[in-house]
Amino acid sequence: xxxxxxxxxxxxxxxxxxxxxxxxxxxxxxxxxxxxxxxxxxxxxxxxxxxxxxxxxxxxxxxxxxxxxxxxxxxxxxxxxxxxxxxxxxxxxxxxxxxxxxxxxxxxxxxxxxxxxxxxxxxxxxxxxxxxxxxxxxx
Numbered sequence: 776x777x778x779x780x781x782x783x784x785x786x787x788x789x790x791x792x793x794x795x796x797x798x799x800x801x802x803x804x805x806x807x808x809x810x811x812x813x814x815x816x817x818x819x820x821x822x823x824x825x826x827x828x829x830x831x832x833x834x835x836x837x838x839x840x841x842x843x844x845x846x847x848x849x850x851x852x853x854x855x856x857x858x859x860x861x862x863x864x865x866x867x868x869x870x871x872x873x874x875x876x877x878x879x880x881x882x883x884x885x886x887x888x889x890x891x892x893x894x895x896x897x898x899x900x901x902x903x904x905x906x907x908x909x910x911x912x913x914x
Contacts, residue, residue, distance in 0.1 A: 778808065778838040781846060782879040782910070784894070784903045785833050788821065789870045792831040795857065799873050800835060802853040807846065808839030814906030822900060826870050834878065834906040843877070843885050843892060850875040878907060 783803070787795040796816060803810055813835040821830060841849060857873045878894045885892040897903045 776840050778840055779881050780811075780879075781807075781837050781839055781877065781881075782907060783835050783837060783850065784874075784876040784878050784897070784907065785835065786830045786874040786876075786902070787872060788826060788828040788830040790858075790872050795873050796831060796833055798857060799853060799875065802856065803835065803837055806849045806853060807841060808837045810835050810837050812836040812910040814909045817902060817906055819902040822902060824869060828870055830902065832902040832906060834903065834910055836910055843880050843883065843890060846877060846880070847890050850877065876903070878903065 785796055785799050787799075793816065800810055800813065814833045817832045819830045819832050821828070839846060854873050854875055859872050859874070876894055876897075877890070877892055878897050880892045883892060894903070897907070
């Protein structure tokens with residue numbers, strides 16, 4: 776079975792943020808594949824909306840047998856199990872217990888209404904690029 780190398784961005788700004796990150800990584804190990812690398816945790820300002828709650832962000836590299844659509848479904852299921860309700864509507868972001876974005880999937884490009892790989896906004900977001908570059912340079 777072929778394994779795919781995927782990079783995911785994680786963010787949390789409510790609840791026990793560090794525990795949320797650990798829990799999300801544990802779910803990934805059981806539902807997505809082997810987490811081969813993970814970045815440090817970065818505390819960042821909210822992006823795209825106002826909130827008094829700072830985010831903790833990190834990136835992980837996972838080797839997974841899942842196809843892109845299956846990966847999206849698995850990450851959304853992890854978000855749901857951790858208590859996240861709904862995604863942003865009309866690009867109106869809000870506080871969240873966990874957010875998991877698919878950043879890169881091998882060298883693949885996917886352009887579907889609800890799944891875009893590489894992530895179209897990642898290069899605009901330091902909170903994605905800083906931890907992503909950390910694990911990309913250590914591969």
